[in-house]
Amino acid sequence: MPGHEILTATLAAALLLFHGLGLVLIVHALMNVRTSQGTIAWIVSLLALPWIAVPMYYLTGKSRFSGYVRARRGEDADLRKLAEDMHQRLRHHEIKPDDAFGRAAEFLGGLPFTRGNELTLLIDGEETFEALFKSIASAQTYLLVNFFIVKNDRVGHRFKQALIDRAKAGVRVYFLYDELGSNKLSRAYLKELEAAGIKHAYFGSNRYWVSRVQLNFRNHRKIVVVDGKEAFVGGINVGDEYLGRDQRFGAWRDTHLKLRGPSVQAIQLVFIEDWNWAADEIPDLEWSGHAETADQIAAIIPTGPADPVESWQLVVAELANTARERLWIATPYFVPDGGVLTALQAASIRGVDVRILIPEKADHLLVWLSAFTYFEPAITCGIKLFRYTRGFLHQKVILSDQLACVGTANLDNRSFRLNFEISALSADPAFASDVAKMLENDFTLSREVKVDEFTSRPFLFRLACRAARLTAPVQ
Template identity: 35%
Template sequence: MKNIVGISLFFLLLIGPWFFLIKEAEGGFVFYSSLILTLFLTIIGFVIFLENRNPIQTITWLVVFGAFPFIGCIFYFLFGHNFRKERIFRKKYFLGKQSFVKISGEAEYNERIKEMGESSQQLITLANRLGNSPVSFTTETRILRNGQETFFNIIEQLKRARHHIHLEYYIVRDDGIGCALKDVLMEKASEGVEIRFLYDAVGSWKLARSYIDDLKRAGVEMVAFGPLQLPFLNNTFNFRNHRKIIVIDGCVGFVGGLNIGDEYLGLDSKFGYWRDTHLIVKGEAVRTLQLIFLQDWYYSTNRSFLTDEYLMTDVSPPSDHGGVQLIAGGPDSEWTVIKSIFFKMITAAEKSVWIASPYFVPDDDILQALKVAALSGLDVRLLVPKNPDKKIVYHASRTYFPEMLASGVRIFQYKEGFMHSKIIIVDDQLASIGTTNMDMRSFHLNFEVNAFLYRTESTQQLVNDFVNDLKVSQEVEMDEFSNRSFRLKVLESTCRLLSPLL
């Protein structure tokens, strides 16, 4: 499939300009250029048809090509060409399946799981089968509720590293906190600590070359995930590594919503206070974070470090920390892993479902699950930003408000700066925190990682934080929301129409 489009585009770029010039001299430029464009769009449309995408996505692409052919072409090569992603990531998929065998047999499903209740047992089993990751009852977690707490703890833990530091981020910036991190990494590298840093090539496209070179000269291995090429020649352009992971000496880990940049400290005047949530992890479950990083590293470099040196973790006796399960999802997975777990959490809820997400563009499954939960009398609440950072996604998300409000979902808009937390809390007992947004890009295209918490102290802290966030939020009322201008409704509907393409 890729070859068909690639050859067609190459042919168009190679002989198209000469063909146009010849025909222009004969007075037939418009006719022949339109003919070539039509043939090319027909080929792309046929490829999309054979990919068996969601029918809504297929129809949306065809409509865009028909209405805006030139813009549609550019948009497709930037965001649309999936070209059999299972073949692209086949190596990564099988590596993940094999890697998690290293720890899957070490965590037995003992009496602690039975104490969790039937719903939790089912969720743990589902997460283990989809994500190949066991639950741990010997892992300590702590919630970090803003940039100050998060980066303070990260810097402190990095300074204590003795053997290795592994970092994996979507966005890395060459600013205040970025330079502070760089200084610590360079210092640790000079002490002989092994440091591997994986950053996403698209998310970090603004990162200065000097930043990367300084770290490399200091001995830090810097690798870009999905290096940028011309979009139409790069199959992986649309599949981004959205994970935020740090592993220190295999025993301390970080995961959550914060990238590396000053805006996450609330230092960007455009956003003001940045409300986000991160998690520090200590103990057995850090091995899962380590495995996720190591398989991403192998995929990007063809170098493997899947040895006991990196996978051994001091495991304490079972404690009262509750259950912790780290799950990776992405286009290399056989299933839509994290979305499926979210769906199970919502449909298994008995009392409440609370969700915080900066970007809310759900697919039909999640949307229906939320509406049915609310119609069943459950306390369903959605917390989103009032002030957007991505306007297309922001306007698209608002088109879902009327049907959700009608079903009984309570929607709150966070007013105190920008809300970037990615949280789900069910029945005050189960929770998810990580990098996954409640949108189709996170569900189907991005590489993500989430921590699922079962009756932990961190779960209760998330409950308390959610309640406090509602105090500085404005609830959306149906009557008031329905009175927004016609122009705004048209804008929102247009953004929603484009959302399946992103």
């Protein structure tokens, strides 16, 4: 058989194979993809362009994190026992919420509201790193550390040295990082940690070779726990840009939170679930949960693809549904799905002061373009949109009446359905007042967005925005 005939036959066989695989994956998408929009997008792609869609589906189309799901639902006996013991120890700190949102948040997060906490709002990188490194240096027994991004720059070097110093002092250090978010973390960096006796593990999409390239299910959490007494969560990763040292973004606006009290035990449990998945180990930790004199109420809400429902989406929608006076949201990515957008619109229509604060600058082009398509449906319902103009805005903060939330979750599909996130909520009046003052200052450094910022743009720009929005299910 001549060479060209062999090549033609090979291409035909490959094409047939891709079309066959595409049909098989269509069935999988129908049974497993969480949204109708995502399902339709995959079906069209797998039918029209199977040679592109089939490998992309392998990379991003998986909808569940099966092993983690089994552990999260209590099928891991050791984790189940640990969670039951923690709940038992926290019973005398626990309070039962008497409002609709509180009951929903407790149900979705699976962790109790507790009193006896002390919450310290940390504004921007300098304040956060100062508090964080001070707490790390005070560790006597153990450190639990989880970041989405860790860079080998000046801040990353200081972070590495801080962990090494404590390890050399006899402190047990457990360092967890996301394999995609920290993909540039060098082997030399990790070897230095290993040499000091620090245990480290990456949070991957699966521990088996067939799933190693799965791009979804990122661990977007930022957690530090010191001796079971102090914890940190929020928007800041480990890198120079969080101190405003990136020439592209300049000043970096972010928010973090330091916690003491029984809520630290809940954060520990979230870390242990992640660590057990990545390292197949449950470290021996302190679970006593001492109360602080500040006596602030707090709840920890972990969300992610292991949940039986889209927990973060429901949290945001319920915050909008229960708000009566104000709903202020600061997020770098404003790509809400239909349910969340409807809840925001309804809140604004019934007279709630709904404000959304987003960046002026873009760090992810598709997400930035997608946001333009939400301007008209939001603003025409009375929602006020603001662009932060003093550098890049990365904080994830919500203030609903007197309930404040600081965490790692954005208003986009990744946080709603694909990323592992963690948020801390509090109805403490003093804490809510601090968050309100912080956001009020942010609004003074912002400009209000008008509808014509999208509608008056050139046709090709609006077309690009509409096209970018189609990619929202995998952004």
